[in-house]
Amino acid sequence: LASWDDREGDGPVGFERTFEGYPDHIIRPPFKKITQQDPSLQQKIAQYVAQVLGKRESEVKKRLPTPLFYAGKLRVCGGGDSFRTTAVTSRAATPQRKNCYVKYEVTFENREHSLIRVTGYGDLNKIFVLTLASDAFFTSLSSKTLILALITPWNTEGKDATLENTYLLSRRAPIVTDVRSLKAVVGLVPVGKRWGIVDRTAATSTRYFADMETWGGTSESETDMEEVDEFFYT
16 A cells, blocks of 8 residues: 555545644544533633633633544644554554654743743643634634644653653643644653653654664554444544
């Protein structure tokens, strides 16, 4: 089979889906319809949307619909990475070879009203689709369909693994962000009693951990892509 990069065109095929505003981000099976609201997830969505719109979190939460469905995988067109959520990552995969380990970038406004871009690493727990109501309250997001990600950030002491030795020290409380914040799949390598982060988005990252060649990424398996029984497609 041809790789994604070798195919003529790079859009969705089969059960894959994309949405307006996300031309390069293709969500992939398995999909699961969301039939019951998750209060914890709704809270984190409200935090994200409130930050984007500059609204009060409590006001956003009252107007939020329940997400439509979960997606197990995501790929980025044009030679980008393929991501898997923790729910569909193979248990047999070694700890350092999982496509649910991700690098992401988020931008926020500080107290001085300056935009700050933060690079982080974490576990990709969920990918889900949410359509906001046609409501002036949502301003630029009114009637928009969003593809969002639930990520558990890693505590790395704010370090960038492309610039210096960076370790997974602990895990923090999960956050929600847009899938367009996902930048790459990263790897973990054992360094003594710690896990070092391998970020291949910069060539300089190859010089840090002597044993990093033990991580080669996780290839996509087309055999488990079609495990769609009990899952929902629209």
